[in-house]
Amino acid sequence: MTLRKTLIVWLILTAAHLSAQDRLRPITVNLIAEPRTVQILPGDSTSVWSYTGSSEGGGRQSLGFLPNSHLGPTISAMQGQQIKIKLTNQLDQPTVTHWHGLDVPADMDGHPAYAFPTGESYSYSFTISNRAGTYWYHPHPDMATADQVQMGLAGFFIVHDRNELALNLPSGAADLPLCIQDRTFDSANQFVFNPSMMHGFFGSLVCVNGQPNYVQNVGSRVHRLRLLNGSTSRIYKLAFSDGTPMVIIGNDGGLLATPNTKPYLMLSPGERAEVWADFRGKPLNSEIILQSLSFSGAGMNQGAALDVMTFKIVQQVTDNRSLPANLSSIPAYNLWEAVNASNPKSYPITQANGHYVINGASFSMEYVANNEVARCGTLEVISVSNPQGMMHIAHPIHFHGRQFQILDRTVVPSSVANWNTVKDGYNDSGWKDTFMLMPGETVRILVRHGKNPGLFNYHCHNLVHEDMGMMRNFRLNP
Ligand SMILES: [Cu+2]
Structure with missing residues (x-):
């Protein structure tokens, strides 16, 4: 068979195999x-x-x-x-x-x-x-x-x-889903869950995919890390111990338009990020620790420096891949396109009955406020603000069923010093479904509502807050 014929047969077989079967x-x-x-x-x-x-x-x-x-x-x-x-x-x-x-x-x-x-x-x-x-x-x-x-x-x-x-990104053993969660164990090795109503739960051991002191053996090649903060309350400021910057290629809604290099990556509960981790040139048996660096002002127990996991180089391999300059196509939403551009929906975080609430009241199974209704398919601007003051802490805010774009972040002057300890790690480009909100900060998002009508939730992804009622309904009308 000629090379040309071989190639055609291979293409037909591959296409049939992948599209029809798998x-x-x-x-x-x-x-x-x-x-x-x-x-x-x-x-x-x-x-x-x-x-x-x-x-x-x-x-x-x-x-x-x-x-x-x-x-x-x-x-x-x-x-x-x-x-x-x-x-x-x-x-x-x-x-x-x-x-x-x-x-x-x-x-x-x-x-x-x-x-x-x-x-x-x-x-x-x-x-x-x-x-x-x-x-x-x-x-x-x-x-x-x-x-x-x-x-x-x-x-x-x-x-x-x-x-x-x-794009032929790293796959197989080089594509690593890593779920970060903190846990506390008692003397009989059972989970202890003892949250504070205001701050949430902070475990004494960081686990990755369920295991503490997690060591991932890797070859000296590029890996695609799929980082998920599955913790109940703890926010991480992720960085590599050898000073290698975080090359971020994806976030909640998949690949970014282009890679984004940051000194560290903020990951609050519910958020995901994909990182291009290049271990080429690392010596055999060397270890790189994924750390959480210290930060301030996000709340009691947040921001302590700790080790999350270790990558250990156990094999020297050749890897000639290069980081794609363009990862995906992301059309930018514009504020003027929003149907409510001059009148953003505004959901402040406040306190009521001793716990945090969003949009003024606790969750109730069926209730929807007037400002929590929209039509399917419309583009809206929504503003979520976290006033600065006593007992104000960081919250991760999640909207169900949709991927949106972060329009901007603003912060009041008295909160800038704390905000500066996290801001360079916000992974805000591309598509998001969850974002972190520091005290004194306001985030405006542009969201194209989905095609499915009905009741959906939006809420704080500090799960202790969610369970205490920091959750609301949002109704989409056809
Ligand atoms: Cu919260």
Whole structure:
């Protein structure tokens, strides 16, 4: 066979194989939320709650498993692929699952109204419209989200698309989903969850994919790190111990337009970032620590310097890849295009009845205020402000079902000194579904509302705050 014929046959076979078989065949996943016992620390085993799962169809790699982890299986899918997920509740309390960052119909989104009891199942079914990115899933029942996530219920949901695959970014063992969570263990190796109502929960050990003192063995090549802050309350200021800057290629909604190099990366609960970690030239057996640096003014217990995990170079390999100059296409929204450009929706963070609230009142299952209604498909500007003052702390704010753009950040003069300890790590370009808000700071976002009508949540992703009522409904009308 001539080279030309060989190439044509190869192209036909590859296209048929990827598009028809692996890429767009519907995926069926069975997930069970259940108690398990796992070995995390030496000695006694630890009782956790886990998503366990199995899959049918959708190619070989629709479900992956993080090594030695009690976190949920990693669901992988292509943009445009249909997925059915049957979730069975074997916990001793109601649960419901939210597909964080994905644009799905209201009854598929994990609104607390859809929580279902022990022994029952809920069938999720949706087509993945999101672009390639690092999304995740976790429980979302009213007043019990923090408990359930803290017990171990969380997993990655990774979406691929053709543009992203064509970039040939590091894959396989060089594509590393890393979920950062802090935990406290008692003397019998059981989880301790003792949050403060105002500040949240701060564990004494940082875990990655469920394990403390996490060491990731790597070759001396480029890795794609998919960092997820799955912690209940703790904010991280991530940096490499050898001073290598953070080369950020993605955030909540997938790849940025172009790589963004920062001295450190702020990651508040719920946020994700993808980092181009270049370990080429590192000597064999050398170690690079992913640290969280100190910062100030975000609240009691926030901002302590600590080590998150270690990368250990265990193999010398040749890697000739180069960082793409252009990663993806992101059309910029403009303020003047917003239907409410001259009258932004304004959601201040305040306190009521001894806890934090957003837009003036605590969560109530069905209630929607006048300024929490919009029409599907419209572009709006929304302003979220965190007044400076006594007991004002940083909050991560998440809007369900949509990816938006950060229009701007402003900060009052008295908060600038603290703000300066975090501002260079905000990863604000591209698509976001969660953003961090320091005391004294106001963030304006431009959001194109989705096509799915119904009730969606927006809330603080400090899960203790969310459970205390720092959550609201937003209604999309057709
Ligand atoms: Cu909060």
